[in-house]
Amino acid sequence: MHQEFLMGNEAIARGAIAAGVNLVCGYPGTPSTEVLETVAKNRPEDTYVEWSVNEKTAMEIAGGAAYAGARAMVTMKQMGLNVASDPLMCLSYIGVKGGLVVLVADDPGPISSQTEQDTRHFASFAKLPVFDPSGAQEAYDMVQEAFELSEKYGTPVILRPTTRVSHGYASITVKDPEEYVKNVPEGFVRDTGRWVIFPRLSYQNHIKIEKRNRELSDVFSDSPRNYILPGEGELAGSRKGIATGGFSASYALEARRKAGAVPMLKIGNPFPFPEKKAAEFLRGMDEVLCIEELDPVIERELIYVCGKYGLKTRILGKMTGHMPTAGENTRDSVTAALRAWLGLPAEEQTAAAPPPLPVRPPVLCAGCPHRASFYAVKQAMKGKKTIFCGDIGCYTLGNAQPLDMVDTCLCMGAGLGIAQAIDHLEPDTSCFAFVGDSTFFASAIPGVVNAVYNQASFTLVVLDNSTTAMTGHQPHPGTGRTMMGQIVDRVSIEKVLEGIGVETVETVDPLDHAKAVETVKRTAEKPGVKAIIFCSPCVVLAKPQGRVTIDAEKCIGCRKCIREIGCPALSFDGKKAAVDPAQCTGCSLCSQLCPVKAISGGEAHA
Amino acid sequence: MRKDIILCGVGGQGTVLASRLISAAAMARELPVMSAETIGMAQRGGSVFSHLRIGGDADCPMIAKGEADLILGFEPGEAVRMLPYLKPEGQVVVSSRAVMPVTAALSGADYRAETMLDYLKAQVRNLVIVPTEKALAEVGSAKVLNLILLGAAVRSGALGFSEEEMRQAVLTRIPAKFHELNLRALEWAK
Secondary structure (H helix, E strand, C coil): CEEEEEEHHHHHHHHHHHCCCCEEEECCCCCCCHHHHHHHHHCCCCCEEEECCCHHHHHHHHHHHHHCCCCEEEEEEHHHHHHCHHHHHHHHHHCCCCCEEEEEEECCCCCCCCCCCCHHHHHHHHCCCEECCCCHHHHHHHHHHHHHHHHHHCCCEEECCEHHHHHCEEEEEECCHHHCCCCCCCCCCCCHHHHCCCHHHHHHHHHHHHHHHHHHHHHHHCCCCCEEECCCHHHCCCCEEEEEECCHHHHHHHHHHHHCCCCEEEECCCECCCHHHHHHHHHCCCEEEEECCCCCHHHHHHHHHHHHHCCCCEEECHHHCCCCCCCCCCHHHHHHHHHHHHCCCCCCCCCCCCCCCCCCCCCCCCCCHHHHHHHHHHHHCCCCCEEEECCCCHHHHHHCCCCCCCCECCCCCHHHHHHHHHHHHCCCCEEEEEEEHHHHHHHHHHHHHHHHHCCCCEEEEEEECCCECCCCCECCCCCCECCCCCECCCCCHHHHHHHHCCCEEEEECCCCHHHHHHHHHHHHCCCCEEEEEEECCCHHHHCCCCCEEECCCCCCCCCHHHHHHCCCCEEECCCCEEECCCCCCCCCHHHHHCCCCCEEECCCCC | CCEEEEEEEECCCCHHHHHHHHHHHHHHCCCCEEEEECCCHHHCCCEEEEEEEECCCCCCCCCCCCCEEEEEECCHHHHHHHHHHEEEEEEEEEECCCCCCHHHHHHCCCCCHHHHHHHHHHHCCEEEEECHHHHHHHHCCCCCHHHHHHHHHHHHCCCCCCHHHHHHHHHHHCCHHHHHHHHHHHCCCC
């Protein structure tokens, strides 16, 4: 044992390695991404790691590995679990031989997600046990326990951190390599009665699963992951208590320091819910306040336990208006809620009101090729009836002013479906679907096949920056490298599209503005499905060293460069445009649109 | 020792590395450390923060309002944004240079460092304003604001770590080819 300062996601990865994990796969998604990256960085020689093309494929690979007796982990964010739910729901019925941990990171806020869905609900829907860590140390310990539980009961087990657990750091106690479990997979053993899902087998297994989950509820009631802290000081023997779990447990512990140490029930396994432990707690309580994020999962379970055990305890929380129904909890919000409930006066804020603060919405980086791509399409389609369907990635930020080029954004790959629908309903609209390179491989290909076959007409714009940028630059099938360090043949987006039957596929550098505009104009006019691939590397990876300079003599202060493209490196000093050399990459998009050629330098694109 | 420190700025300014260096110094002294920071979409030019909690007696990596011993502001407006987290007698070390948000450049809205610094001067007794333009010019790099601010925090006494401890953190956490530049930046405030 020794101490290390680790991010929650790193702790999960290191815990999985300590548990002898043989295979880890997943698809990047904030806040889950660093788990797989850390396994890849620290992996023992015989551990296989890959970024899969999407979460469904990853789930199937991890499931297959567990069929063969391997310890496997699959990683994703909560949105990814929707994609992977088909294999997961079936795996739940079929079960596993080796340990299978499904790492799903939830995102209260949401900070970087489309929804505030709660994977604890998904666990009960899928009938799978779930661990809900409150910090990095618990995440490290829980992932190892999850592997053991998975193997013992032959079921996938979900580990569900939330953003603050995943991205919080702590100095924690970790095992030395000599203490690691060594797991040698037995290999796949043919048994059609076990591995081939049929209605009869599902019925039989359903009975077993329900019986097992009743047993697990008792196992969890006896586990130190689900515990009761008695009241302290004046609140010893208090008949008011709090129930909490996940990262909110750390807020609750801190709030107890400030507002009073009320009795506390901590739930580390929200499903199958540790009913007996909860009943033991509730019996001594008149009133319980539930402190949790996302859905009122603990709250509903406690109400259920009260009904089942005939208890009169009042359960308060999100459903009674005592806690906010959406968004993140904070140290201050939890302390304030606890104080209010205990009848203590609110803490006062005395400082003078600050001056208006700058609003800083996230923006495309200076030099980002997506800016040039959006601007080219915008210029080419000026005055035409259009719809621009966006998608999930950095390029969602194309919605910001002044580009304003994202009319819709739903989920991975959905822009293609929406563009097709609008085309069918409004044939006079020129429909565009923008999709990144990683998203293209993950979930856009069936949409292209569908459009070609069903005779839709729209322009597919692939924003190919040769990486998965938003989540921190992971490789994908188009990049030509794997997480095992191999250099491999790239899967060509052009050839995929041509193979599907897209007759016009144009590849162009978006930073060559005139050529890009001309290509869009020419392509968008054609009938059927046509594609433009804007190919230019992500500047965060490529780090171009060029800089533009603005000739103050020539600049007429028209602000066109600022008004048109919204580059964060450009500002206006009241009379002239100015460029921040610390941010500029020399992409030269601004110099190409300057009406008086006052901007020079950078890359020669025009 | 118990220290609650907030580092704040705009995505891309180097708050995360500065946070790591302080954590490394704390680990070297075998103090428990927790931290939390902004990762993800907001890193693309949004407001970013890092909370650091050093020493025992903490259950959560996040700092509550009125609790921070030190705010290390990489940008004046961001320091003002985080000011409610400062203890009554806490220390603020802040860069003098404003980072214009794109929204301000677009709308022509007025955002000036002076307004923010004046507010800080009125509110904070223990305030160090680092003249960023001058410091960066003297060190000879636009990329080392984080080490300059760390150096100023060391000298304010509120960081709780000595210059030698921060030197060791730089030597262990930063690649060798950047040592000379980063140590020069750390020592700028002398």
